[in-house]
Amino acid sequence: MAPPAPEPPLHVMLVCFPGQGHINPFLRLANLLASHGLRVTFTINLSTARKMKSLPSSQCRSQELKLEPNTSSSSHSGAAVHFDFFDDGHDEESIKRVPLDQLMTLLEQTGRKALPEMVRKYADQGSPVSCFVSNPFLPWVSDVAATLDIPCAVLWIQSCASFTTYYHFHNKLVEFPTPEDQERDVVLPGMPVMKHDEIPSFLHPTTPYGFLATAILGQFAHLDNVFCVLMETFERLEEEIIGHVSKFCEVRPVGPLWLGAKASVGPGDLMEADDDCIGWLDRQEPGSVIYVSMGSIVGMSAQQRAEMAHGLMGSGLPFLWVVRPGHEEGEDADLGLPEGLGERGKVVRWAPQEAVLGHVAVSCFVTHCGWNSTLEAIGSGKPVVAFPQWGDQVTDAKFLEEVFRVGVRMGRGDTWTKLVTREEVERCLREVTVGPRAEEMRENAVRWKREAEAAVEEGGSSERNVREFVEEVKKKSV
Numbered sequence: 001m002a003p004p005a006p007e008p009p010l011h012v013m014l015v016c017f018p019g020q021g022h023i024n025p026f027l028r029l030a031n032l033l034a035s036h037g038l039r040v041t042f043t044i045n046l047s048t049a050r051k052m053k054s055l056p057s058s059q060c061r062s063q064e065l066k067l068e069p070n071t072s073s074s075s076h077s078g079a080a081v082h083f084d085f086f087d088d089g090h091d092e093e094s095i096k097r098v099p100l101d102q103l104m105t106l107l108e109q110t111g112r113k114a115l116p117e118m119v120r121k122y123a124d125q126g127s128p129v130s131c132f133v134s135n136p137f138l139p140w141v142s143d144v145a146a147t148l149d150i151p152c153a154v155l156w157i158q159s160c161a162s163f164t165t166y167y168h169f170h171n172k173l174v175e176f177p178t179p180e181d182q183e184r185d186v187v188l189p190g191m192p193v194m195k196h197d198e199i200p201s202f203l204h205p206t207t208p209y210g211f212l213a214t215a216i217l218g219q220f221a222h223l224d225n226v227f228c229v230l231m232e233t234f235e236r237l238e239e240e241i242i243g244h245v246s247k248f249c250e251v252r253p254v255g256p257l258w259l260g261a262k263a264s265v266g267p268g269d270l271m272e273a274d275d276d277c278i279g280w281l282d283r284q285e286p287g288s289v290i291y292v293s294m295g296s297i298v299g300m301s302a303q304q305r306a307e308m309a310h311g312l313m314g315s316g317l318p319f320l321w322v323v324r325p326g327h328e329e330g331e332d333a334d335l336g337l338p339e340g341l342g343e344r345g346k347v348v349r350w351a352p353q354e355a356v357l358g359h360v361a362v363s364c365f366v367t368h369c370g371w372n373s374t375l376e377a378i379g380s381g382k383p384v385v386a387f388p389q390w391g392d393q394v395t396d397a398k399f400l401e402e403v404f405r406v407g408v409r410m411g412r413g414d415t416w417t418k419l420v421t422r423e424e425v426e427r428c429l430r431e432v433t434v435g436p437r438a439e440e441m442r443e444n445a446v447r448w449k450r451e452a453e454a455a456v457e458e459g460g461s462s463e464r465n466v467r468e469f470v471e472e473v474k475k476k477s478v
């Protein structure tokens with residue numbers, strides 16, 4: 001008698017929101033789970049997939065793709081990640097013009113229809129989906145999973161501090177600022193007191209971005225649908241807060257994913273990185289360069305760009321500056337930077353950030369404090385000048401300065417509409433590079449780097465949590 005056919009590997013399907021700050025951690029998790037022997041399908045809307053530099057856009061029709069990892073610098077087994085796409089009815093250009101709130105609706109409408117079809121397709125192919133991992137901006141994925149009777153986890157891609165803040169807000173467990181009491185402090189278990197301008201800014205009554213709070217809070221309304229919250233953090237970084245959150249939620253810190261996911265199918269960059277960043281850094285003195293990047297979404301106003309430029313020039317230090325156009329400007333807008341800027345620094349539209357932060361020439365990071373950038377700074381051991389703009393960035397900035405003690409804040413709260421002067425830019429740069437506390441911040445940053453590395457090593461807390469998650473998925477699928 002023929003031996004029984006081998007069981008197909010467990011199949012986990014990650015559903016990703018089309019933003020760079022989402023794609024990066026989701027792709028990293030995909031790589032990590034694949035290296036544990038799971039079949040992983042990374043799912044995203046088609047028009048965004050066509051912009052991802054690691055995917056051959058000509059092949060991103062409606063068919064699946066399978067990418068082999070780049071394992072040159074890796075000890076991982078090198079399992080492949082599969083990609084599958086759902087059609088959102090747009091092309092790469094027209095999707096850019098869809099406002100964010102309408103994009104949310106569009107993804108829900110098209111995704112709700114497409115995911116069950118994909119699940120049926122994989123079942124027919126003999127590789128049924130064993131588990132979904134949803135995205136905090138796509139809470140409806142857990143509804144779809146429940147309807148299909150497939151277990152669902154979520155990958156929370158902000159800090160645990162932000163998670164517990166949203167949770168307490170959603171469940172009305174503590175007082176938050178109100179229109180009548182806009183400056184109220186927020187007190188949460190395991191956390192330092194948060195001033196009104198330190199809570200994620202979307203939760204403040206004055207925010208013009210209430211719809212983003214609604215989108216994120218949707219995840220908390222659906223929390224019962226997910227059996228586990230994978231979290232892009234690590235235990236030592238947010239120990240006390242994670243301890244509190246564990247009392248009401250099954251939380252598994254698995255980060256920093258960028259350090260853990262050593263085998264890579266290539267970056268999910270939506271923009272082409274300048275290819276001479278590393279060559280330029282190689283030509284600079286060790287520990288001399290200021291790296292400035294505000295992530296993928298927020299740009300600076302022309303006036304703020306000018307202040308930043310003069311502050312950088314005034315510091316007397318070389319700099320690598322990722323300059324993105326402001327919100328009202330097009331991608332190709334003339335950025336109107338002051339003359340002479342290029343003599344001391346290099347200005348690019350997009351940089352290979354992981355490699356830049358890991359470079360010995362970089363001394364500090366002026367960051368908007370998106371959570372990916374925050375963890376990339378921490379895992380690289382680089383002190384920061386925190387220049388938050390909105391959302392959870394303002395909370396991350398507080399933690400970077402006061403709790404992790406690796407930097408200073410340049411401007412408080414939602415700085416979107418406020419101007420930080422060239423004098424303030426220069427003062428902060430000096431404080432972090434040569435000021436009386438600079439050495440202490442550098443030491444703290446290096447200490448956090450070691451902690452981050454220890455978390456993802458074999459037997460470290462995050463590595464263990466990933467393995468336990470894989471075991472849990474196995475148990476659920478029998």
Ligand code: UDP
Pocket residue numbers: 019020021022024293294295296297298322349350351352353354369370371372373374376
């Ligand atoms: N990033 C990059 N090159 C750049 C700027 C940003 O590769 O020039 C990456 C960065 O490494 C991070 C992501 O883009 O992984 C941005 O995510 P984050 O959460 O920091 O900010 P967001 O873009 O979501 O505001």
